[in-house]
Amino acid sequence: QLTQSPSSLSASVGDRVTITCRASQGLTSYLAWYQQKPGKAPKLLIYAASTLQSGVPSRFSGSGSGTDFTLTISSLQPEDFATYYCQQLNNYPLTFGGGTKVEI
C-alpha cells in the first residue's frame, strides 16, 4: 500500500513543492512518479525513485528508498499544476498512491 501526502496543496509559481509517498513495506527503489492533467493520460516523470525520464524538466527530482520517497518540484511553473501519483513496482499487484493535486 502507498500513502501519498498531502492529498492536495496550494502553491504559487516559483514555489518549491514536495510530495511524499510512503510504502507499507520496503520497495528498494522500485518507485515511479507520474503527472496527470485533467482529461489526459498520465505522464512518466521519475523512475527508479530518482531517475528523470527523458524530456522531463530538471526542476523535477525524486529521492528516497525503502519505504519513504519524495517528489520535489524546485520552482513550480504554470504548466505544473496537475495531479501527481506515485507507483510501486516491487511486486504484483502494482499499486498507485492516492494522488496529490497541486493547485494554484
Add this chain to the structure above:
Amino acid sequence: EVQLVESGGGLVQPGGSLRLSCAASGFTFSTYYMNWVRQAPGKGLEWVSYISSGGSTIYYADSVKGRFTISRDNAKSSLYLQMNSLRDDDTAVYYCARARSGSYSDFDYWGQGTLVIVSS
C-alpha cells in the same frame, strides 16, 4: 513515434461484456510488456492487468480476477482486454500502457484512454 490507441469502450449493462483493444505503433510491440490501467470518474489510478511480451505471464488486480482476460496479438501489434460480468464499479477510463523496461517497470507510454460505462 510511439502511439497507443485504445478502442472498444462504450455503455454496457451490468453483467454484460465488452472487449477493449489497444493498437500499438512506432515500436517493436512484440518485445514489450504491456498493461491496462483504469481510472474511475474523479478517482485515482488503478492498475488492472499485465501481460509479458510473449503472453506467457499474466497478472490481474484482485478486483477483476476471474472476470477480465488480457491477451495480445504480436502479429497485429495489438493488446486486448476482454471484460465479462461487468459491474457498476468497473465504470472508468481504461488506458493501455507500455512497460518501459521489463516486468517490474514503470509505464513510459500511455494511450489516450477509452471510457467504459456500466449502467442500466
